[in-house]
Amino acid sequence: MNPPLDKSAKCDVSFAVNGEAKKVLAYPMERLLDVLRNDLGLTGAKEGCGEGECGSCCVLLDGMLVNSCLIPVAQAKGTSIVTIEGMSAHALMKPLQEAFLECGGAQCGICTPGMILAAVHLLEKKPQPALADIREGLAGNLCRCTGYMQIFEAVAKAAQQRVVG
Amino acid sequence: MSVNHIVGASVPRKEGWDKVTGAARYVDDMVLPGMIYGATVRSTIPRGKIKKITFGPGVPWNEYVVVSAKDIPGKNCIALILDDQPCLASDSVNHPEEPILLLAHADRHKLRKAVDAIAIEYESLPPVHTIEESERKSNIIWGADNTFKNFLVEKGDVDGVWKDAAHIVEGEYFTGAQEQLYIENNGVIAAYDAGHGVTVWGSLQCPYYVHKALMALFALTEEKVRVVQMETGGAFGGKEEYPSMIAGHAALLAMKSGRPVKIIYDRMEDMVATTKRHPSRTRHRTAVSKDGKILGGEIEFTIDGGAYATLSSVVLSRGTIHAGGPYHWPNVRIRTKAVATNTPPHGAFRGFGAPQSLFAMERHMDRIAQVVGISPVEIRRRNFLKPGQTTTTEQTIRENIDLDRLLNRALELSDYAAKKKRFAEENKTSTRKKGIGLAAFLHGAGFTGSGERYLNSLVGVEATADGSVRVLVSSAEFGQGTNTVLCQIAAEALGLPYESVAIAQPDTTVVPNSGPTVASRTAMIVGKLVQSAAQGIKQTLTKTKLLSDGYTPQQFRDACKQSIATHGALKSLARYEAPADVFWDDEKYRGEAYAAFAWAVYVAEVTVDLTTYSVTVDDFVALQEVGKVMNPVLAAGQITGGVAQAIGFALYEKVIWQNGRMLNNQMTNYIMPTSVDLPPIRVVFEELGNVHGAHGAKGIGELPMDGPAPAIVNAVEDATGVRFCSIPLLPEDLLDALKPESLEQDVSSLARGSA
Numbered sequence: 001m002n003p004p005l006d007k008s009a010k011c012d013v014s015f016a017v018n019g020e021a022k023k024v025l026a027y028p029m030e031r032l033l034d035v036l037r038n039d040l041g042l043t044g045a046k047e048g049c050g051e052g053e054c055g056s057c058c059v060l061l062d063g064m065l066v067n068s069c070l071i072p073v074a075q076a077k078g079t080s081i082v083t084i085e086g087m088s089a090h091a092l093m094k095p096l097q098e099a100f101l102e103c104g105g106a107q108c109g110i111c112t113p114g115m116i117l118a119a120v121h122l123l124e125k126k127p128q129p130a131l132a133d134i135r136e137g138l139a140g141n142l143c144r145c146t147g148y149m150q151i152f153e154a155v156a157k158a159a160q161q162r163v164v165g
Numbered sequence: 166m167s168v169n170h171i172v173g174a175s176v177p178r179k180e181g182w183d184k185v186t187g188a189a190r191y192v193d194d195m196v197l198p199g200m201i202y203g204a205t206v207r208s209t210i211p212r213g214k215i216k217k218i219t220f221g222p223g224v225p226w227n228e229y230v231v232v233s234a235k236d237i238p239g240k241n242c243i244a245l246i247l248d249d250q251p252c253l254a255s256d257s258v259n260h261p262e263e264p265i266l267l268l269a270h271a272d273r274h275k276l277r278k279a280v281d282a283i284a285i286e287y288e289s290l291p292p293v294h295t296i297e298e299s300e301r302k303s304n305i306i307w308g309a310d311n312t313f314k315n316f317l318v319e320k321g322d323v324d325g326v327w328k329d330a331a332h333i334v335e336g337e338y339f340t341g342a343q344e345q346l347y348i349e350n351n352g353v354i355a356a357y358d359a360g361h362g363v364t365v366w367g368s369l370q371c372p373y374y375v376h377k378a379l380m381a382l383f384a385l386t387e388e389k390v391r392v393v394q395m396e397t398g399g400a401f402g403g404k405e406e407y408p409s410m411i412a413g414h415a416a417l418l419a420m421k422s423g424r425p426v427k428i429i430y431d432r433m434e435d436m437v438a439t440t441k442r443h444p445s446r447t448r449h450r451t452a453v454s455k456d457g458k459i460l461g462g463e464i465e466f467t468i469d470g471g472a473y474a475t476l477s478s479v480v481l482s483r484g485t486i487h488a489g490g491p492y493h494w495p496n497v498r499i500r501t502k503a504v505a506t507n508t509p510p511h512g513a514f515r516g517f518g519a520p521q522s523l524f525a526m527e528r529h530m531d532r533i534a535q536v537v538g539i540s541p542v543e544i545r546r547r548n549f550l551k552p553g554q555t556t557t558t559e560q561t562i563r564e565n566i567d568l569d570r571l572l573n574r575a576l577e578l579s580d581y582a583a584k585k586k587r588f589a590e591e592n593k594t595s596t597r598k599k600g601i602g603l604a605a606f607l608h609g610a611g612f613t614g615s616g617e618r619y620l621n622s623l624v625g626v627e628a629t630a631d632g633s634v635r636v637l638v639s640s641a642e643f644g645q646g647t648n649t650v651l652c653q654i655a656a657e658a659l660g661l662p663y664e665s666v667a668i669a670q671p672d673t674t675v676v677p678n679s680g681p682t683v684a685s686r687t688a689m690i691v692g693k694l695v696q697s698a699a700q701g702i703k704q705t706l707t708k709t710k711l712l713s714d715g716y717t718p719q720q721f722r723d724a725c726k727q728s729i730a731t732h733g734a735l736k737s738l739a740r741y742e743a744p745a746d747v748f749w750d751d752e753k754y755r756g757e758a759y760a761a762f763a764w765a766v767y768v769a770e771v772t773v774d775l776t777t778y779s780v781t782v783d784d785f786v787a788l789q790e791v792g793k794v795m796n797p798v799l800a801a802g803q804i805t806g807g808v809a810q811a812i813g814f815a816l817y818e819k820v821i822w823q824n825g826r827m828l829n830n831q832m833t834n835y836i837m838p839t840s841v842d843l844p845p846i847r848v849v850f851e852e853l854g855n856v857h858g859a860h861g862a863k864g865i866g867e868l869p870m871d872g873p874a875p876a877i878v879n880a881v882e883d884a885t886g887v888r889f890c891s892i893p894l895l896p897e898d899l900l901d902a903l904k905p906e907s908l909e910q911d912v913s914s915l916a917r918g919s920a
Contacts, residue, residue, distance in 0.1 A: 005274045027274070043194035044187025046398070048348040049432045053832035056348055084187035097185040101177045104802040108644030109184030110349040110398025116185060138840045142832070144346055144399050145644045147809030148840045150802050 005029055015079050017042070018086025028074035033057045035073045036083060044084035044113045048142065055141030058114035059083050065121040067140075084113035092120045095158040105154035107145035115141045119155045128159055171657045172860050175798035179648035179668060180396070192352045192368050192395040197425040200354065201230070203418045204276040204428070206266035206283050207438065208258035211292035211507035211825035212306065215256055215265065221282035229279055230422040232267040237417065239384030243409050243475075244377050249307075250473035250510065252382055252413045258287070259306065260472035260509045261826035262438040264410070269418040269426050292507040294825050296446055296469050299504040306472070307505035313470050314478035314503045316485045318557055318754045321496030326461035330452035334533045338449075338525035339891040340874070342469075342820040343442035343813070344827075345514050346837050347643075349398020351407055351439055352429035355415035362389025363416045368397045369408035371681035372639045372671045378409035379416060394671040397643035401810070402513030404643065405683055406476055407439045436830035440512025441820060443468040443480055443503070447488070447525030457537040457547045461496030464488045466522050470503040471510035477503035480511075482613050484518025486758045487871070489557040490526035491568055491607045492548040497557050508825040513683065515807065516870035519608060520814065527604040527875030528890060531882065541879065542581070545605050546572060560757045565853050568605060571766045571788055575603065578849060579768035579786040585883070592884065596775040599783075600884025603768045604876035609759030610864025611686040614749035617741060617760070623677040624694035626655055627736040628702055630729045632722025634659060636668040636695055637736075638679040640687045645866050646799035647687050653795060654692050654860070658699035661718055677738065685864025688795055689761065692862055694739040701737030761863045765789035767808075767872035770844070771880040775903065778896035780816050780881055782844040785873070790851040792863035797850075800865055804848045807869025813837045815874035819893045 005027035014023045017040060024039045036042045036059065045068055048054035052067040059068045060082040087093050096119055099105065106112040115138065122129060122137030129137065134155045135148075143151060183189040220226050234241050234255035241255065242248040254265045268279055291304050298304075299311045307313065327333065353367035362385050369375055372392040379390045392412070397404060411428055418426040430438070451462035466488050470477030481503040488499050534544035549568040555561050576582065581601060588599040611617050625637035636655050642648040652666040659666070669675050679691050706712035709732070711724035728735050749756040770784040787804050794800045817836045821828040829835045852861075878889050887902050 030274075037194075043190075046191070046349065047193070047431075048350075049832040051432070051831060051833060054348055088186070097182075100185045101181045102175075102798075104175075104178075104798040106178065106181060106184045107646075107802055107806065108347070108349070108397065108399040109180070109189050110191065110347075112184050113187040135840045142348060142837060142839060144348055144401070144810065144837065145806045146802055147805035147807075147838075147846055148843060149805040149846050150798070152840070 013073050013077050015076050015081055017081045018083060024073070026073045029072045031069050032071040032073050032076050033068040036068060042083045042085050046110050046113065048110065053142065054111070055114045055118060056111050058117045058141065060117065060121070065118060084117060087117070087120065090120060092123050092158065095161040096120065096154070099154040099157040099161065103154040103157060104150040105146065111141060111143045115143065115151060119158070122155070123159055127162065129155070131156070171653045171663050172795055173793065175796055176649065176653060176663045178646065178799070179652055180642065189396045191349055191398055192354060192366055193429045195354060195366060195395065197354060197356065200425040200427055201269045201271045201422060202273040202276060203267055203269045203415055203426045204280050205264050205414060206268065206280050208254065208261055208263040208265055209285070210258065210287050210289055211261050212259055213257065213287035213289040215254065215258065215285060216288055217286040218266070219284040221284055224279050224282045228270060230269040230418055232417045232421050236421055237382060239382050242381065243413065244381035245374070245406055245409065245475060246478060247474040250475060252410065260507050261824065262509055264414065267414050267418050269422055292825055294506055294508065294822065296444070296467050296504055299506050306507060311505045312502050313474045313505060314481050316481060316501045316754050318485060318497065318499040320494065320557055320559055321461060323461045323463060323496045323498040326452040326496050330460055331455035332453045332536050334451045334453060334529070334536045336449045336529045336532050337890060338447045338528050340445045340521045340524050341893055342444045342511065343514060343818050344436055344820060344835060345401040345403030345441070347399030347401060347403055350430045350432060350435040351404065351411050352427070353408065353412045353415045354425055354427045355412060355419040356425040357416060357419040364391040364393070365412045365416060366393045366395050367408050367412055368404055369394050370397070370400045370404045370641050370643060370683060372641065372673050373678045374406065374681055375409050375412045376673050378413060382413045383416065390673070392673045394641045397641060400643040401515045402517065402683065403440060405513035405681065407512065432832060433830050436835065437827050438509060440510060442514040443470060443477065443511040443518065443521065445484070445521035447522055449525060449529045451529065451533060453533055453537060457533070457539050457544050459492060459494055459548050461494060464497065464499045466499065466501040468503045468518065468521065469506050469511060471506060471508045473510045475510040476512050480513070480518040482518070483609070484522040485754070486558055486609060486613060487519040487607070488522035488526060490523060490530070491550050491605050491764060493550050493554045494557050499557060506825065508822065515810065516867045517684065519867070520811065520870045520874065523606050523871045524875045524892065527606065527872070528878060531879045532888070541603060542572065542576065549605070556758065558758045559755050564761065566764055566790065568764060571764060571790060571851060572605060574849070575766035575768050575786055575788040578788065578847065579770065579784065581768060584770065588884070598773045598775065598884040599771070600773065600880040600882070601768065601770045602876045602879025602883055603766060604872040604879065605766045606871045607762040607764050608685065608864065608868040608871055610689045610761050610763060611759055612684050613758055614756065615751060617690060618743045620680040620741065622680040622691065622694060622741040623738060624679045624691060624698050625677050625736055625738050626695065626698040626702055627734065628725045630726045632665070632718070632725045634661065634666045634702070636666065637676045638668070638691055638695065639671050639673070639676050640679050640691045641671050641682040645803060646796060647682065649799060650688050650795045651692060651695050654695045655699040658696045659703055659721070660716070661721060665718060685866045685868070688862045689864055690741065694741060697739035698737045701739065702735060705735065705737065761792065763789060763791045763863045763865060763868045765868055765872055767876045769873060769876040769880045771877060771884060773881055773884045773899065778899040778903065780894065780899065782812055782877060785844045785846045786849070787846060787869060788849045788851065789868060790853050791865045791868065793852060793861040794850050795860065795862050800850065801848045803865050804869045805846045807866070808846045808873050809838050809843055811870050811873035812843060812877065815877045815892050816894055819895055
């Protein structure tokens with residue numbers, strides 16, 4: 001159940017989403033996750049826990065990896081947000097997506113968009129991560145299906161591809 | 166890739182691309198025109214009578230749709246086995262968080278306040294919260310004796326073994342509740358209209374379970390209920406029976422409001438209100454010869470079923486049959502029961518009773534080894550089941566299984582002997598104690614006993630005029646690879662590329678009832694039927710001379726086109742036929758419990774840190790024999806994922822109960838393993854083959870849940886010398902057992918303020 005928000009009136013919030021200027025009418029304390037999913041139809045970010053533990057709702061906000069369930073939309077005013085839907089042209093996406101498919105990094109798929117965004121974020125900071133870096137870089141994203149082993153393999157493979165490719 | 170080798174190849178996951186792009190559609194991603202949102206008003210007490218319901222001030226109630234038990238057109242129950250669980254409580258409640266009323270509103274943000282504004286007055290009745298309280302029967306909360314189900318398995322003459330025993334070894338073991346913790350919470354959307362009846366789209370494992378429950382709840386015929394499975398974000402058993410409840414709720418609101426209704430639980434509601442793994446208690450009393458042979462024994466296995474019967478009888482059955490582990494018991498008596506408590510019903514969770522009774526068995530084997538004075542390896546070796554011997558239910562092992570060989574390989578892969586020696590030496594001078602432990606176990610594939618016969622599963626394969634093939638099953642994909650493996654089987658049977666075969670979205674108006682997606686039955690049982698149905702298409706085309714052997718995909722397409730033009734739809738169905746040699750006696754609980762078993766030996770290496778009292782698993786070897794491995798990447802993913810979940814079961818995941826209610830119903834305080842918590846999980850398959858499944862496949866999904874917990878606790882005992890018999894085993898438990906006297910003094914002097 002969503003928290004009650006009717007104590008304050010809705011207001012206009014403007015920001016950029018996936019490179020496009022957007023204006024939404026929302027409660028100021030409404031979660032960025034809900035605005036992205038319900039108002040903008042961007043359902044790639046998922047709700048897992050609603051309290052910043054699982055990382056399924058990850059998006060990039062001004063280049064930072066954030067849990068969109070913890071960001072009141074008012075705080076996102078004037079920022080630039082990128083969701084999984086806006087990542088397709090990113091150079092790291094295809095190698096990561098292919099490696100996830102090949103290595104079995106996605107099972108039920110619900111954590112996958114967040115996991116892939118976290119992996120992109122990691123590889124941007126550390127193009128050739130050691131296993132310990134991958135573990136650390138994905139520690140904010142919970143996966144209940146894979147036991148992570150095949151995700152580690154996928155991220156390492158994508159990093160490797162980059163060197164080869 | 167040669168089309169001859171599709172089965173056994175790691176072809177990519179069928180719906181994989183949608184998942185890695187974020188395009189996959191889960192139920193919360195779906196919006197219907199005019200859709201409103203539902204919420205549930207739940208009991209705040211564990212047991213009592215509902216006296217009065219007040220709709221508090223400050224809420225414009227006329228804006229809300231309100232549903233109570235009176236609005237149910239059919240029977241107020243969740244039809245499953247005993248039909249004892251109401252969909253909505255009407256005059257009494259039997260556990261905290263039991264649904265009483267339903268609300269719906271167009272603005273989802275307006276639900277919380279309304280739910281909180283409803284005051285329910287109760288006349289409290291004394292609740293029962295533990296197995297022991299339930300057994301005492303001073304409060305009868307279910308049936309005549311608080312017992313949902315009993316089983317008795319008897320083999321040989323147990324009473325005669327004690328006099329010849331060199332050792333009698335006793336032990337008592339406990340396992341806690343565990344939350345499935347799929348990352349996608351339970352959720353559905355329901356629509357209703359008088360003409361078409363009820364339609365539900367949901368996150369679920371068993372479309373036809375929901376279908377059956379809705380027919381009873383709404384008193385509708387089967388064609389007036391439609392259930393569609395959306396992409397499902399993890400299930401692990403947690404979406405086996407509960408979706409019938411939430412689907413019923415959304416559908417009742419949809420009927421009353423005349424609009425589609427979405428109910429999506431948030432994490433706290435999902436964890437506090439839905440099913441978990443049954444807590445268990447197992448008692449062993451075993452007669453052993455001087456040289457470590459099991460002569461016989463008594464096993465008592467009891468599970469806490471929660472407030473309603475739901476699936477407890479079936480969970481108990483699997484726990485009962487697995488209680489003796491992969492060992493030969495010449496004489497055994499296994500008495501088991503599922504009892505009622507005033508907690509939300511416990512339910513299906515990967516392993517389904519087996520992880521509980523196998524935890525006890527595998528801890529007990531280490532105990533027997535100590536008493537006899539031989540190693541944990543040797544005690545197992547001397548008692549392993551061999552082909553030709555019988556299990557506790559007197560099922561003859563016909564498989565060509567060699568557990569000794571599996572054990573040897575696991576020991577070799579884990580470098581067991583050398584490590585055991587080295588750790589014993591190093592532990593003398595270190596505060597970081599290392600240990601290594603193992604577990605040997607088995608897991609029966611498919612429904613127990615006559616279960617598959619009753620299910621009577623039906624599967625379809627159809628071809629279209631453009632030569633594309635579609636598999637029609639109600640078996641659901643929720644990460645484990647159903648879509649992929651069943652398409653592989655159909656493609657192989659038809660000699661077509663994997664890409665030409667698709668699988669229909671499970672929709673009860675489109676797919677036949679191939680049974681529930683549970684019990685590690687999909688690859689083995691449903692896979693075999695898909696293979697037969699696909700062969701049926703081929704036979705139709707060859708019989709009508711449209712196709713001859715050695716055809717190309719193009720020739721197949723042409724033949725389909727011609728066949729459909731001449732004879733109409735090209736569809737083939739296959740129905741389950743029980744193997745002739747499978748015999749099961751439900752009364753005596755004796756016979757062929759499962760068509761096949763998967764076998765495994767797991768080895769865990771741990772460090773117990775005596776400064777922090779934390780346990781870390783440093784290495785894990787998972788060696789198993791699961792018949793034909795259909796897709797090595799997906800199969801390995803099942804094992805690593807299961808092992809990870811079982812490491813959580815052993816060391817992290819503790820449900821804290823207060824008056825029958827889960828207190829830590831959040832991911833911040835119920836802790837599952839993260840990417841930094843797990844060891845390398847080394848997965849190795851042995852293939853021996855099995856006649857029953859498609860291409861000799863057996864079940865795989867649940868197996869890895871069974872072995873890790875005992876292997877880990879055996880390793881903790883190896884490291885510390887302390888016999889832990891209860892999981893989850895948290896740092897505070899280790900502190901209690903291991904704290905040096907000096908620490909106790911420190912703590913007490915701190916308490917006095919004089920440190």
